[in-house]
Amino acid sequence: MFSFRALMLVCACFVTLNARAADPTVIARGEYLARAGDCIACHTVPAGKLFGGGRAMETPFGTLYTPNISSDKETGIGKWTSAEFYTMMHTGKARDGQLLYPAMPFASYTKVTRDDSDAIYAYLLSTPPIHQPNRAHELRFPFNQRSLLYGWRMLYMRPGEYQPDTTQSVEWNRGAYLVEGLGHCTMCHTAINALGGNSPSKRFEGGLIPVQNWYAPSLTSNKEAGLGDWSIEDISDLLQSGVSNRGAVYGPMAEVVYDSFQYLTDQDIRAVAVYLKTLPARAGEKPAPATAAVAEQQTSLSPLGKKIYDAQCALCHASQGQGKLPHFPPLANNQSIQMTSSVNPIRMVLNGGYAPGTKKNPMPYGMPPFAQSLSDVEVAAVVTYIRTAWGNHGTPVSVKEVNTLRSAPLY
The missing domain is CATH 1.10.760 (Cytochrome Bc1 Complex; Chain D, domain 2)
Structure with missing residues (x-):
């Protein structure tokens, strides 16, 4: 028989756990940790309801739609227990045991401690319930077969909470x-x-x-x-x-x-x-020596690039690419300009953009788009110029690269 005393102890534990979950300090810590995990970015449609899910995540395998993780008891996680939430974070398995697709970063979230998982759970249950049914994924065959995820998990999933390195601070x-x-x-x-x-x-x-x-x-x-x-x-x-x-x-x-x-x-x-x-540098990082074709491309594009730079860019980034801090970053000796991939500087010239508006930078300065005013040749020329001028060690970019990125989606 289950004694009355045992029943009271179980009830007391249940009340204690729920009181802890409802503790404002726990909820506040959970909100902070949810921010650290950037949960809002995937589980909230831009300008949509908080944690209502439904954001489309385009992948090479098709489109995934993020689930509702609000406190709604029918379409969200309102009926989940903290243990079920931790199991999902720790193992990448949903409440019903279904394997999650790795667009959900459970291979990283497995390192989250139980206390932190419980705090995030408490915070999510404190948010307003959003009644929004989850949308089915639209994945191509065979990627819509979840059984394939067993193989993926064997290769890339290593469950286990983070273990501190005692040799480090x-x-x-x-x-x-x-x-x-x-x-x-x-x-x-x-x-x-x-x-x-x-x-x-x-x-x-x-x-x-x-x-x-x-x-x-x-x-x-x-x-x-x-x-x-x-x-x-x-x-x-x-x-x-x-x-x-x-x-x-x-x-x-x-x-x-x-x-x-x-x-x-x-x-x-x-x-x-x-x-x-402290991340270790990798070997073999020296840029490959320029070939004759690359040198010729640089020679042919740089004069035009300099002309465009002087007319369009020097006002903000200065004549020698030194920038005008804090609002306009330097381009000279800027390693993000010189990376092996030229995708980012090409996209910035084509589409422009703003740094994020933050508490410490509430009124960010932005860069205008030049897609409408510069041709593919002109964009290739100015990006080639900034990647190779002032001692920069980047390589020239081709007109084809620019043309390909001109139609890339804006994220």
């Missing part, structure tokens, strides 16, 4: 936890292969973000993001405000800063910067 470990876990930075800054996975051997080496056609730079290389010679302060400024003395963020990273990083404490942002500074 508390600050370093906090940064590692945020970067490797909630921040899921490897999702963009590690190249995605044909199977939709990230190769561990290429962690943080950068790569093209599929479909979005933006390039996430390497965080291990001075040739790419250049964190090796960045100061902690410059990294922190870029992550938290969107601008720094070394440049500004645009494209998908601008959304990350706007929705997530600007809300983190100075201490957590510094911890992230400390951890990123």
Whole structure:
């Protein structure tokens, strides 16, 4: 028989757990952690209802639609328990045991502690219920067969909470936890292969973000993001405000800063910067010597590029590309301009853009688009010029590259 005393103990534990979940301090911490995990970016349609889901996620395999994670009991997670929520975060399995597609970064979220998972759960249950049924994914065969996910998980999923490195400082470990876990930075800054996975051997080496056609730079290389010679302060400024003395963020990273990083404490942002500074540089980063064809292309395009730069760009970025801080970043010795991939500077010239409006940079300056006023040849010329002038070591870009990106979707 189940004794009355045992029943009272169970009830007391149940009340305690629910009181803890409803504790305002727990909810506030959960909101902070949800910001760190950038949950809003995927689970809220722009200008839509908070956490109502339904945002289309275009992939090479078809379109995924993010689920409703509001407190609604029918279409959201209102009937989930904290244990079921943790299981989803930790294993990548839904409440009914169904395998989740890896657009949900569970391979990173598995590192989140149970306490942090419970806090996020408490926060989500405190949000207004949004009654919005989940939309079915639209994936091509055979990618719509979830059984294939077992193979993906064997290759790329390593479940387990983050284990601190006792040889490193508390600050370093906090940064590692945020970067490797909630921040899921490897999702963009590690190249995605044909199977939709990230190769561990290429962690943080950068790569093209599929479909979005933006390039996430390497965080291990001075040739790419250049964190090796960045100061902690410059990294922190870029992550938290969107601008720094070394440049500004645009494209998908601008959304990350706007929705997530600007809300983190100075201490957590510094911890992230400390951890990123210690990522090991990779061998073989020296640019390949220019071929005769590349040299000829540079020679033919640069004079036109200089003419366009002097007329259109020098007013803000200065005659020698030194920029006008803090609003207009330098182009000379700017490693984001010189990356192996020329996608980002081409897109910026074509489409323009703004750094995100943040608490520390509430009125960002932007760059106008030139797609309507410059031809493909002219865009190729000016991008070639800024990638090769003033001691920059980038390579020329082709007219074909510009033409391909002219019609790329704006994300």
